[in-house]
Amino acid sequence: xxxxxxxxxxxxxxxxxxxxxxxxxxxxxxxxxxxxxxxxxxxxxxxxxxxxxxxxxxxxxxxxxxxxxxxxxxxxxxxxxxxxxxxxxxxxxxxxxxxxxxxxxxxxxxxxxxxxxxxxxxxxxxxxxxxxxxxxxxxxxxxxxxxxxxxxxxxxxxxxxxxxxxxxxxxxxxxxxxxxxxxxxxxxxxxxxxxxxxxxxxxxxxxxxxxxxxxxxxxxxxxxxxxxxxxxxxxxxxxxxxxxxxxxxxxxxxxxxxxxxxxxxxxxxxxxxxxxxxxxxxxxxxxxxxxxxxxxxxxxxxxxxxxxxxxxxxxxxxxxxxxxxxxxxxxxxxxxxxxxxxxxxxxxxxxxxxxxxxxxxxxxxxxxxxxxxxxxxxxxxxxxxxxxxxxxxxxxxxxxxxxxxxxxxxxxxxxxxxxxxxxxxxxxxxxxxxxxxxxxxxxxxxxxxxxxx
Numbered sequence: 001x002x003x004x005x006x007x008x009x010x011x012x013x014x015x016x017x018x019x020x021x022x023x024x025x026x027x028x029x030x031x032x033x034x035x036x037x038x039x040x041x042x043x044x045x046x047x048x049x050x051x052x053x054x055x056x057x058x059x060x061x062x063x064x065x066x067x068x069x070x071x072x073x074x075x076x077x078x079x080x081x082x083x084x085x086x087x088x089x090x091x092x093x094x095x096x097x098x099x100x101x102x103x104x105x106x107x108x109x110x111x112x113x114x115x116x117x118x119x120x121x122x123x124x125x126x127x128x129x130x131x132x133x134x135x136x137x138x139x140x141x142x143x144x145x146x147x148x149x150x151x152x153x154x155x156x157x158x159x160x161x162x163x164x165x166x167x168x169x170x171x172x173x174x175x176x177x178x179x180x181x182x183x184x185x186x187x188x189x190x191x192x193x194x195x196x197x198x199x200x201x202x203x204x205x206x207x208x209x210x211x212x213x214x215x216x217x218x219x220x221x222x223x224x225x226x227x228x229x230x231x232x233x234x235x236x237x238x239x240x241x242x243x244x245x246x247x248x249x250x251x252x253x254x255x256x257x258x259x260x261x262x263x264x265x266x267x268x269x270x271x272x273x274x275x276x277x278x279x280x281x282x283x284x285x286x287x288x289x290x291x292x293x294x295x296x297x298x299x300x301x302x303x304x305x306x307x308x309x310x311x312x313x314x315x316x317x318x319x320x321x322x323x324x325x326x327x328x329x330x331x332x333x334x335x336x337x338x339x340x341x342x343x344x345x346x347x348x349x350x351x352x353x354x355x356x357x358x359x360x361x362x363x364x365x366x367x368x369x370x371x372x373x374x375x376x377x378x379x380x381x382x383x384x385x386x387x388x389x390x391x392x393x394x395x396x397x398x399x400x401x402x403x404x405x406x407x408x409x410x411x412x413x414x415x416x417x418x419x420x421x422x423x424x425x426x427x428x429x430x431x432x433x434x435x436x437x438x439x440x441x442x443x444x445x446x447x448x449x450x451x452x453x
Contacts, residue, residue: 004086006248008079015066018239020274020346021232022062023281028232028349029320032307037451040317047218048225050126053119056233062278064236070118073150077106077113078240082248087376089396096399097254098392100412101245101272102379108173110382110414111268112143112228115237119226120147130154130223132216134184134209136264137163137337137384138170139414140228145179155179156223158186158212160339161204162332169418184209191215191313205329206265206340211313218315229265230310230319230344238271241411246275249409256287256409258395262387263291263300263358264337266344272411274346277355289356291347292391294366296434297330299323299343300351300358302441307451308342318449321348325444331434333363334422337384341444359391362433366390367426370416382414383422 021028030039045054056064066074085098103111123131131153135141141157148155157179164171164183174181182188184204185195191211195202202208210227217225227234249255259276261269273289280286293300303322310316312326323342324330330339343351350356363383370386372393373379381389392410399406416423425431 004084006082006251008244008247010075010079012247013071013074013079014240014243015071016063017066017236018243018275018278019059019062019064019236020278021060023278024349025281026353028345031317031319032451034309034314034317037318048214050122050128050224052122052125053233056236057231066118066240067121070121073117079244080105080241082245082252084252085377088373091372091376092393092396092400094396094400095403095405096396097405097407098396099249099252099254099256099407099409101241101409102412103241103268104379104412104415108139108143108146109417110139110143111238111241111271111411112140113146114240114271115228115234115267116140116143116147117150118237120144120151120153123224123226124151124153128153128224130156130220131226132156132213132223133226133228134158134206134213135228136160136206136339137382138167138174138418139337139382141179141181142170142173142177144226144228145174145177148179149177156216157181158184158209160184160206160209161202166334166421167418173418184212186212188212189215191315203329203332205312207312207326210311211315214311214315215313229267229340230342232346234267235270235274235344235346238267239274241271242273242275245272245409254407255285257406258288258290258408260290260292260388260391260395260408260410262338262384262413263293263343263347264384265340266347268411268413270344270347272409273356277350290391290395291356291358292387293358293360294333294338294387295360295362296333296436297324297339298360299341301360303343304445304448305348305352306448308448310342318451319345321345322351323448324441325447327447328441328444331436333434334383334419334431338387361387361390364426364431364433367423367431369393379412380416380423381412382416383419385413388412
């Protein structure tokens with residue numbers, strides 16, 4: 001048997017997002033205002049987001065309805081397939097069963113439209129004409145550009161410079177959808193100019209790009225800000241992935257023992273895992289939930305759980321999360337979507353509660369896993385997704401060593417068709433593992449803000 005796809009009829013597509021906040025045994029720490037260090041209220045977030053998204057950010061109800069106009073767009077590619085990786089299992093010689101949820105079938109090629117579409121729709125409903133945002137590898141930027149085109153919203157994207165240079169075709173995709181894309185740090189904002197004044201060749205970071213996008217939104221009445229990961233409402237939107245996977249695994253007559261996802265800001269990991277974790281928190285079966293992050297930007301495995309700014313210029317609210325420090329600049333490895341100094345507060349909270357575990361791998365071993373997967377299953381994963389592939393293969397080989405027939409589920413969050421220069425570098429043995437600067441990390445952690453008890 002080569003491959004088995006489990007396809008849901010669109011009539012069974014989830015009608016509500018799942019909000020894990022309703023089931024947490026300990027509530028999440030509130031975000032803080034960057035000026036007062038006091039908990040933020042809805043009015044504090046109004047310059048950045050429409051009220052509908054602010055209400056989702058602070059919601060406590062378990063289910064939040066997906067508007068029909070959003071579901072109508074989702075039907076372009078959802079429900080996405082769940083695939084049993086028979087060929088990969090055979091290549092590994094494992095008794096484990098491996099399933100992957102393939103989010104690369106979206107128009108933009110990743111899971112990111114799952115939140116870009118509702119964000120654009122809610123902004124359009126509020127009369128917003130323009131959105132500013134950041135992007136690393138470009139999957140989020142291209143997804144918001146796609147969504148903006150659907151709902152008549154202008155989109156301005158600040159792309160981290162190292163990825164802007166590495167991935168020109170992702171930029172071309174954004175421009176094809178009608179967005180503008182500039183390298184960050186840029187000369188368009190005060191925060192960008194300040195960084196360039198110190199280092200004209202700065203490679204950029206998601207923290208810097210967020211600062212630029214937030215500055216644009218905060219200083220222009222016609223512009224709001226959109227974020228592709230980290231915040232509660234973004235993770236909420238991604239839970240459609242895990243909810244579909246639950247239904248598809250029922251079709252397969254199976255149930256995962258281990259769930260794996262790559263983590264940068266936490267959105268695709270939350271999307272696949274939160275519905276299963278919610279089951280567990282409500283008294284259901286316990287599973288191992290494994291977050292896989294890059295060893296060059298290891299917020300969950302090396303970061304400190306503390307309040308920190310979400311951006312480098314300290315314009316955005318502080319959240320309690322696993323952080324490497326807002327001034328930390330990761331090395332320019334190819335998984336640009338995972339180069340963020342902090343982890344989503346909800347994911348960080350679950351790690352602190354011992355509900356999830358985390359591990360980190362270097363990019364060369366992740367690309368090796370991606371090539372193994374591509375040669376078995378035919379799909380070339382994005383560099384970010386390679387981390388989840390690596391994690392799943394590690395679990396499958398553990399099952400082989402232990403003689404255990406466990407079921408492994410992972411989120412293949414996007415394809416790598418715009419990342420072939422990275423694969424070319426790997427094939428030519430020019431892809432190197434880039435360690436972060438320990439001294440810079442220590443300095444960034446030493447500079448964490450002092451927050452009143």
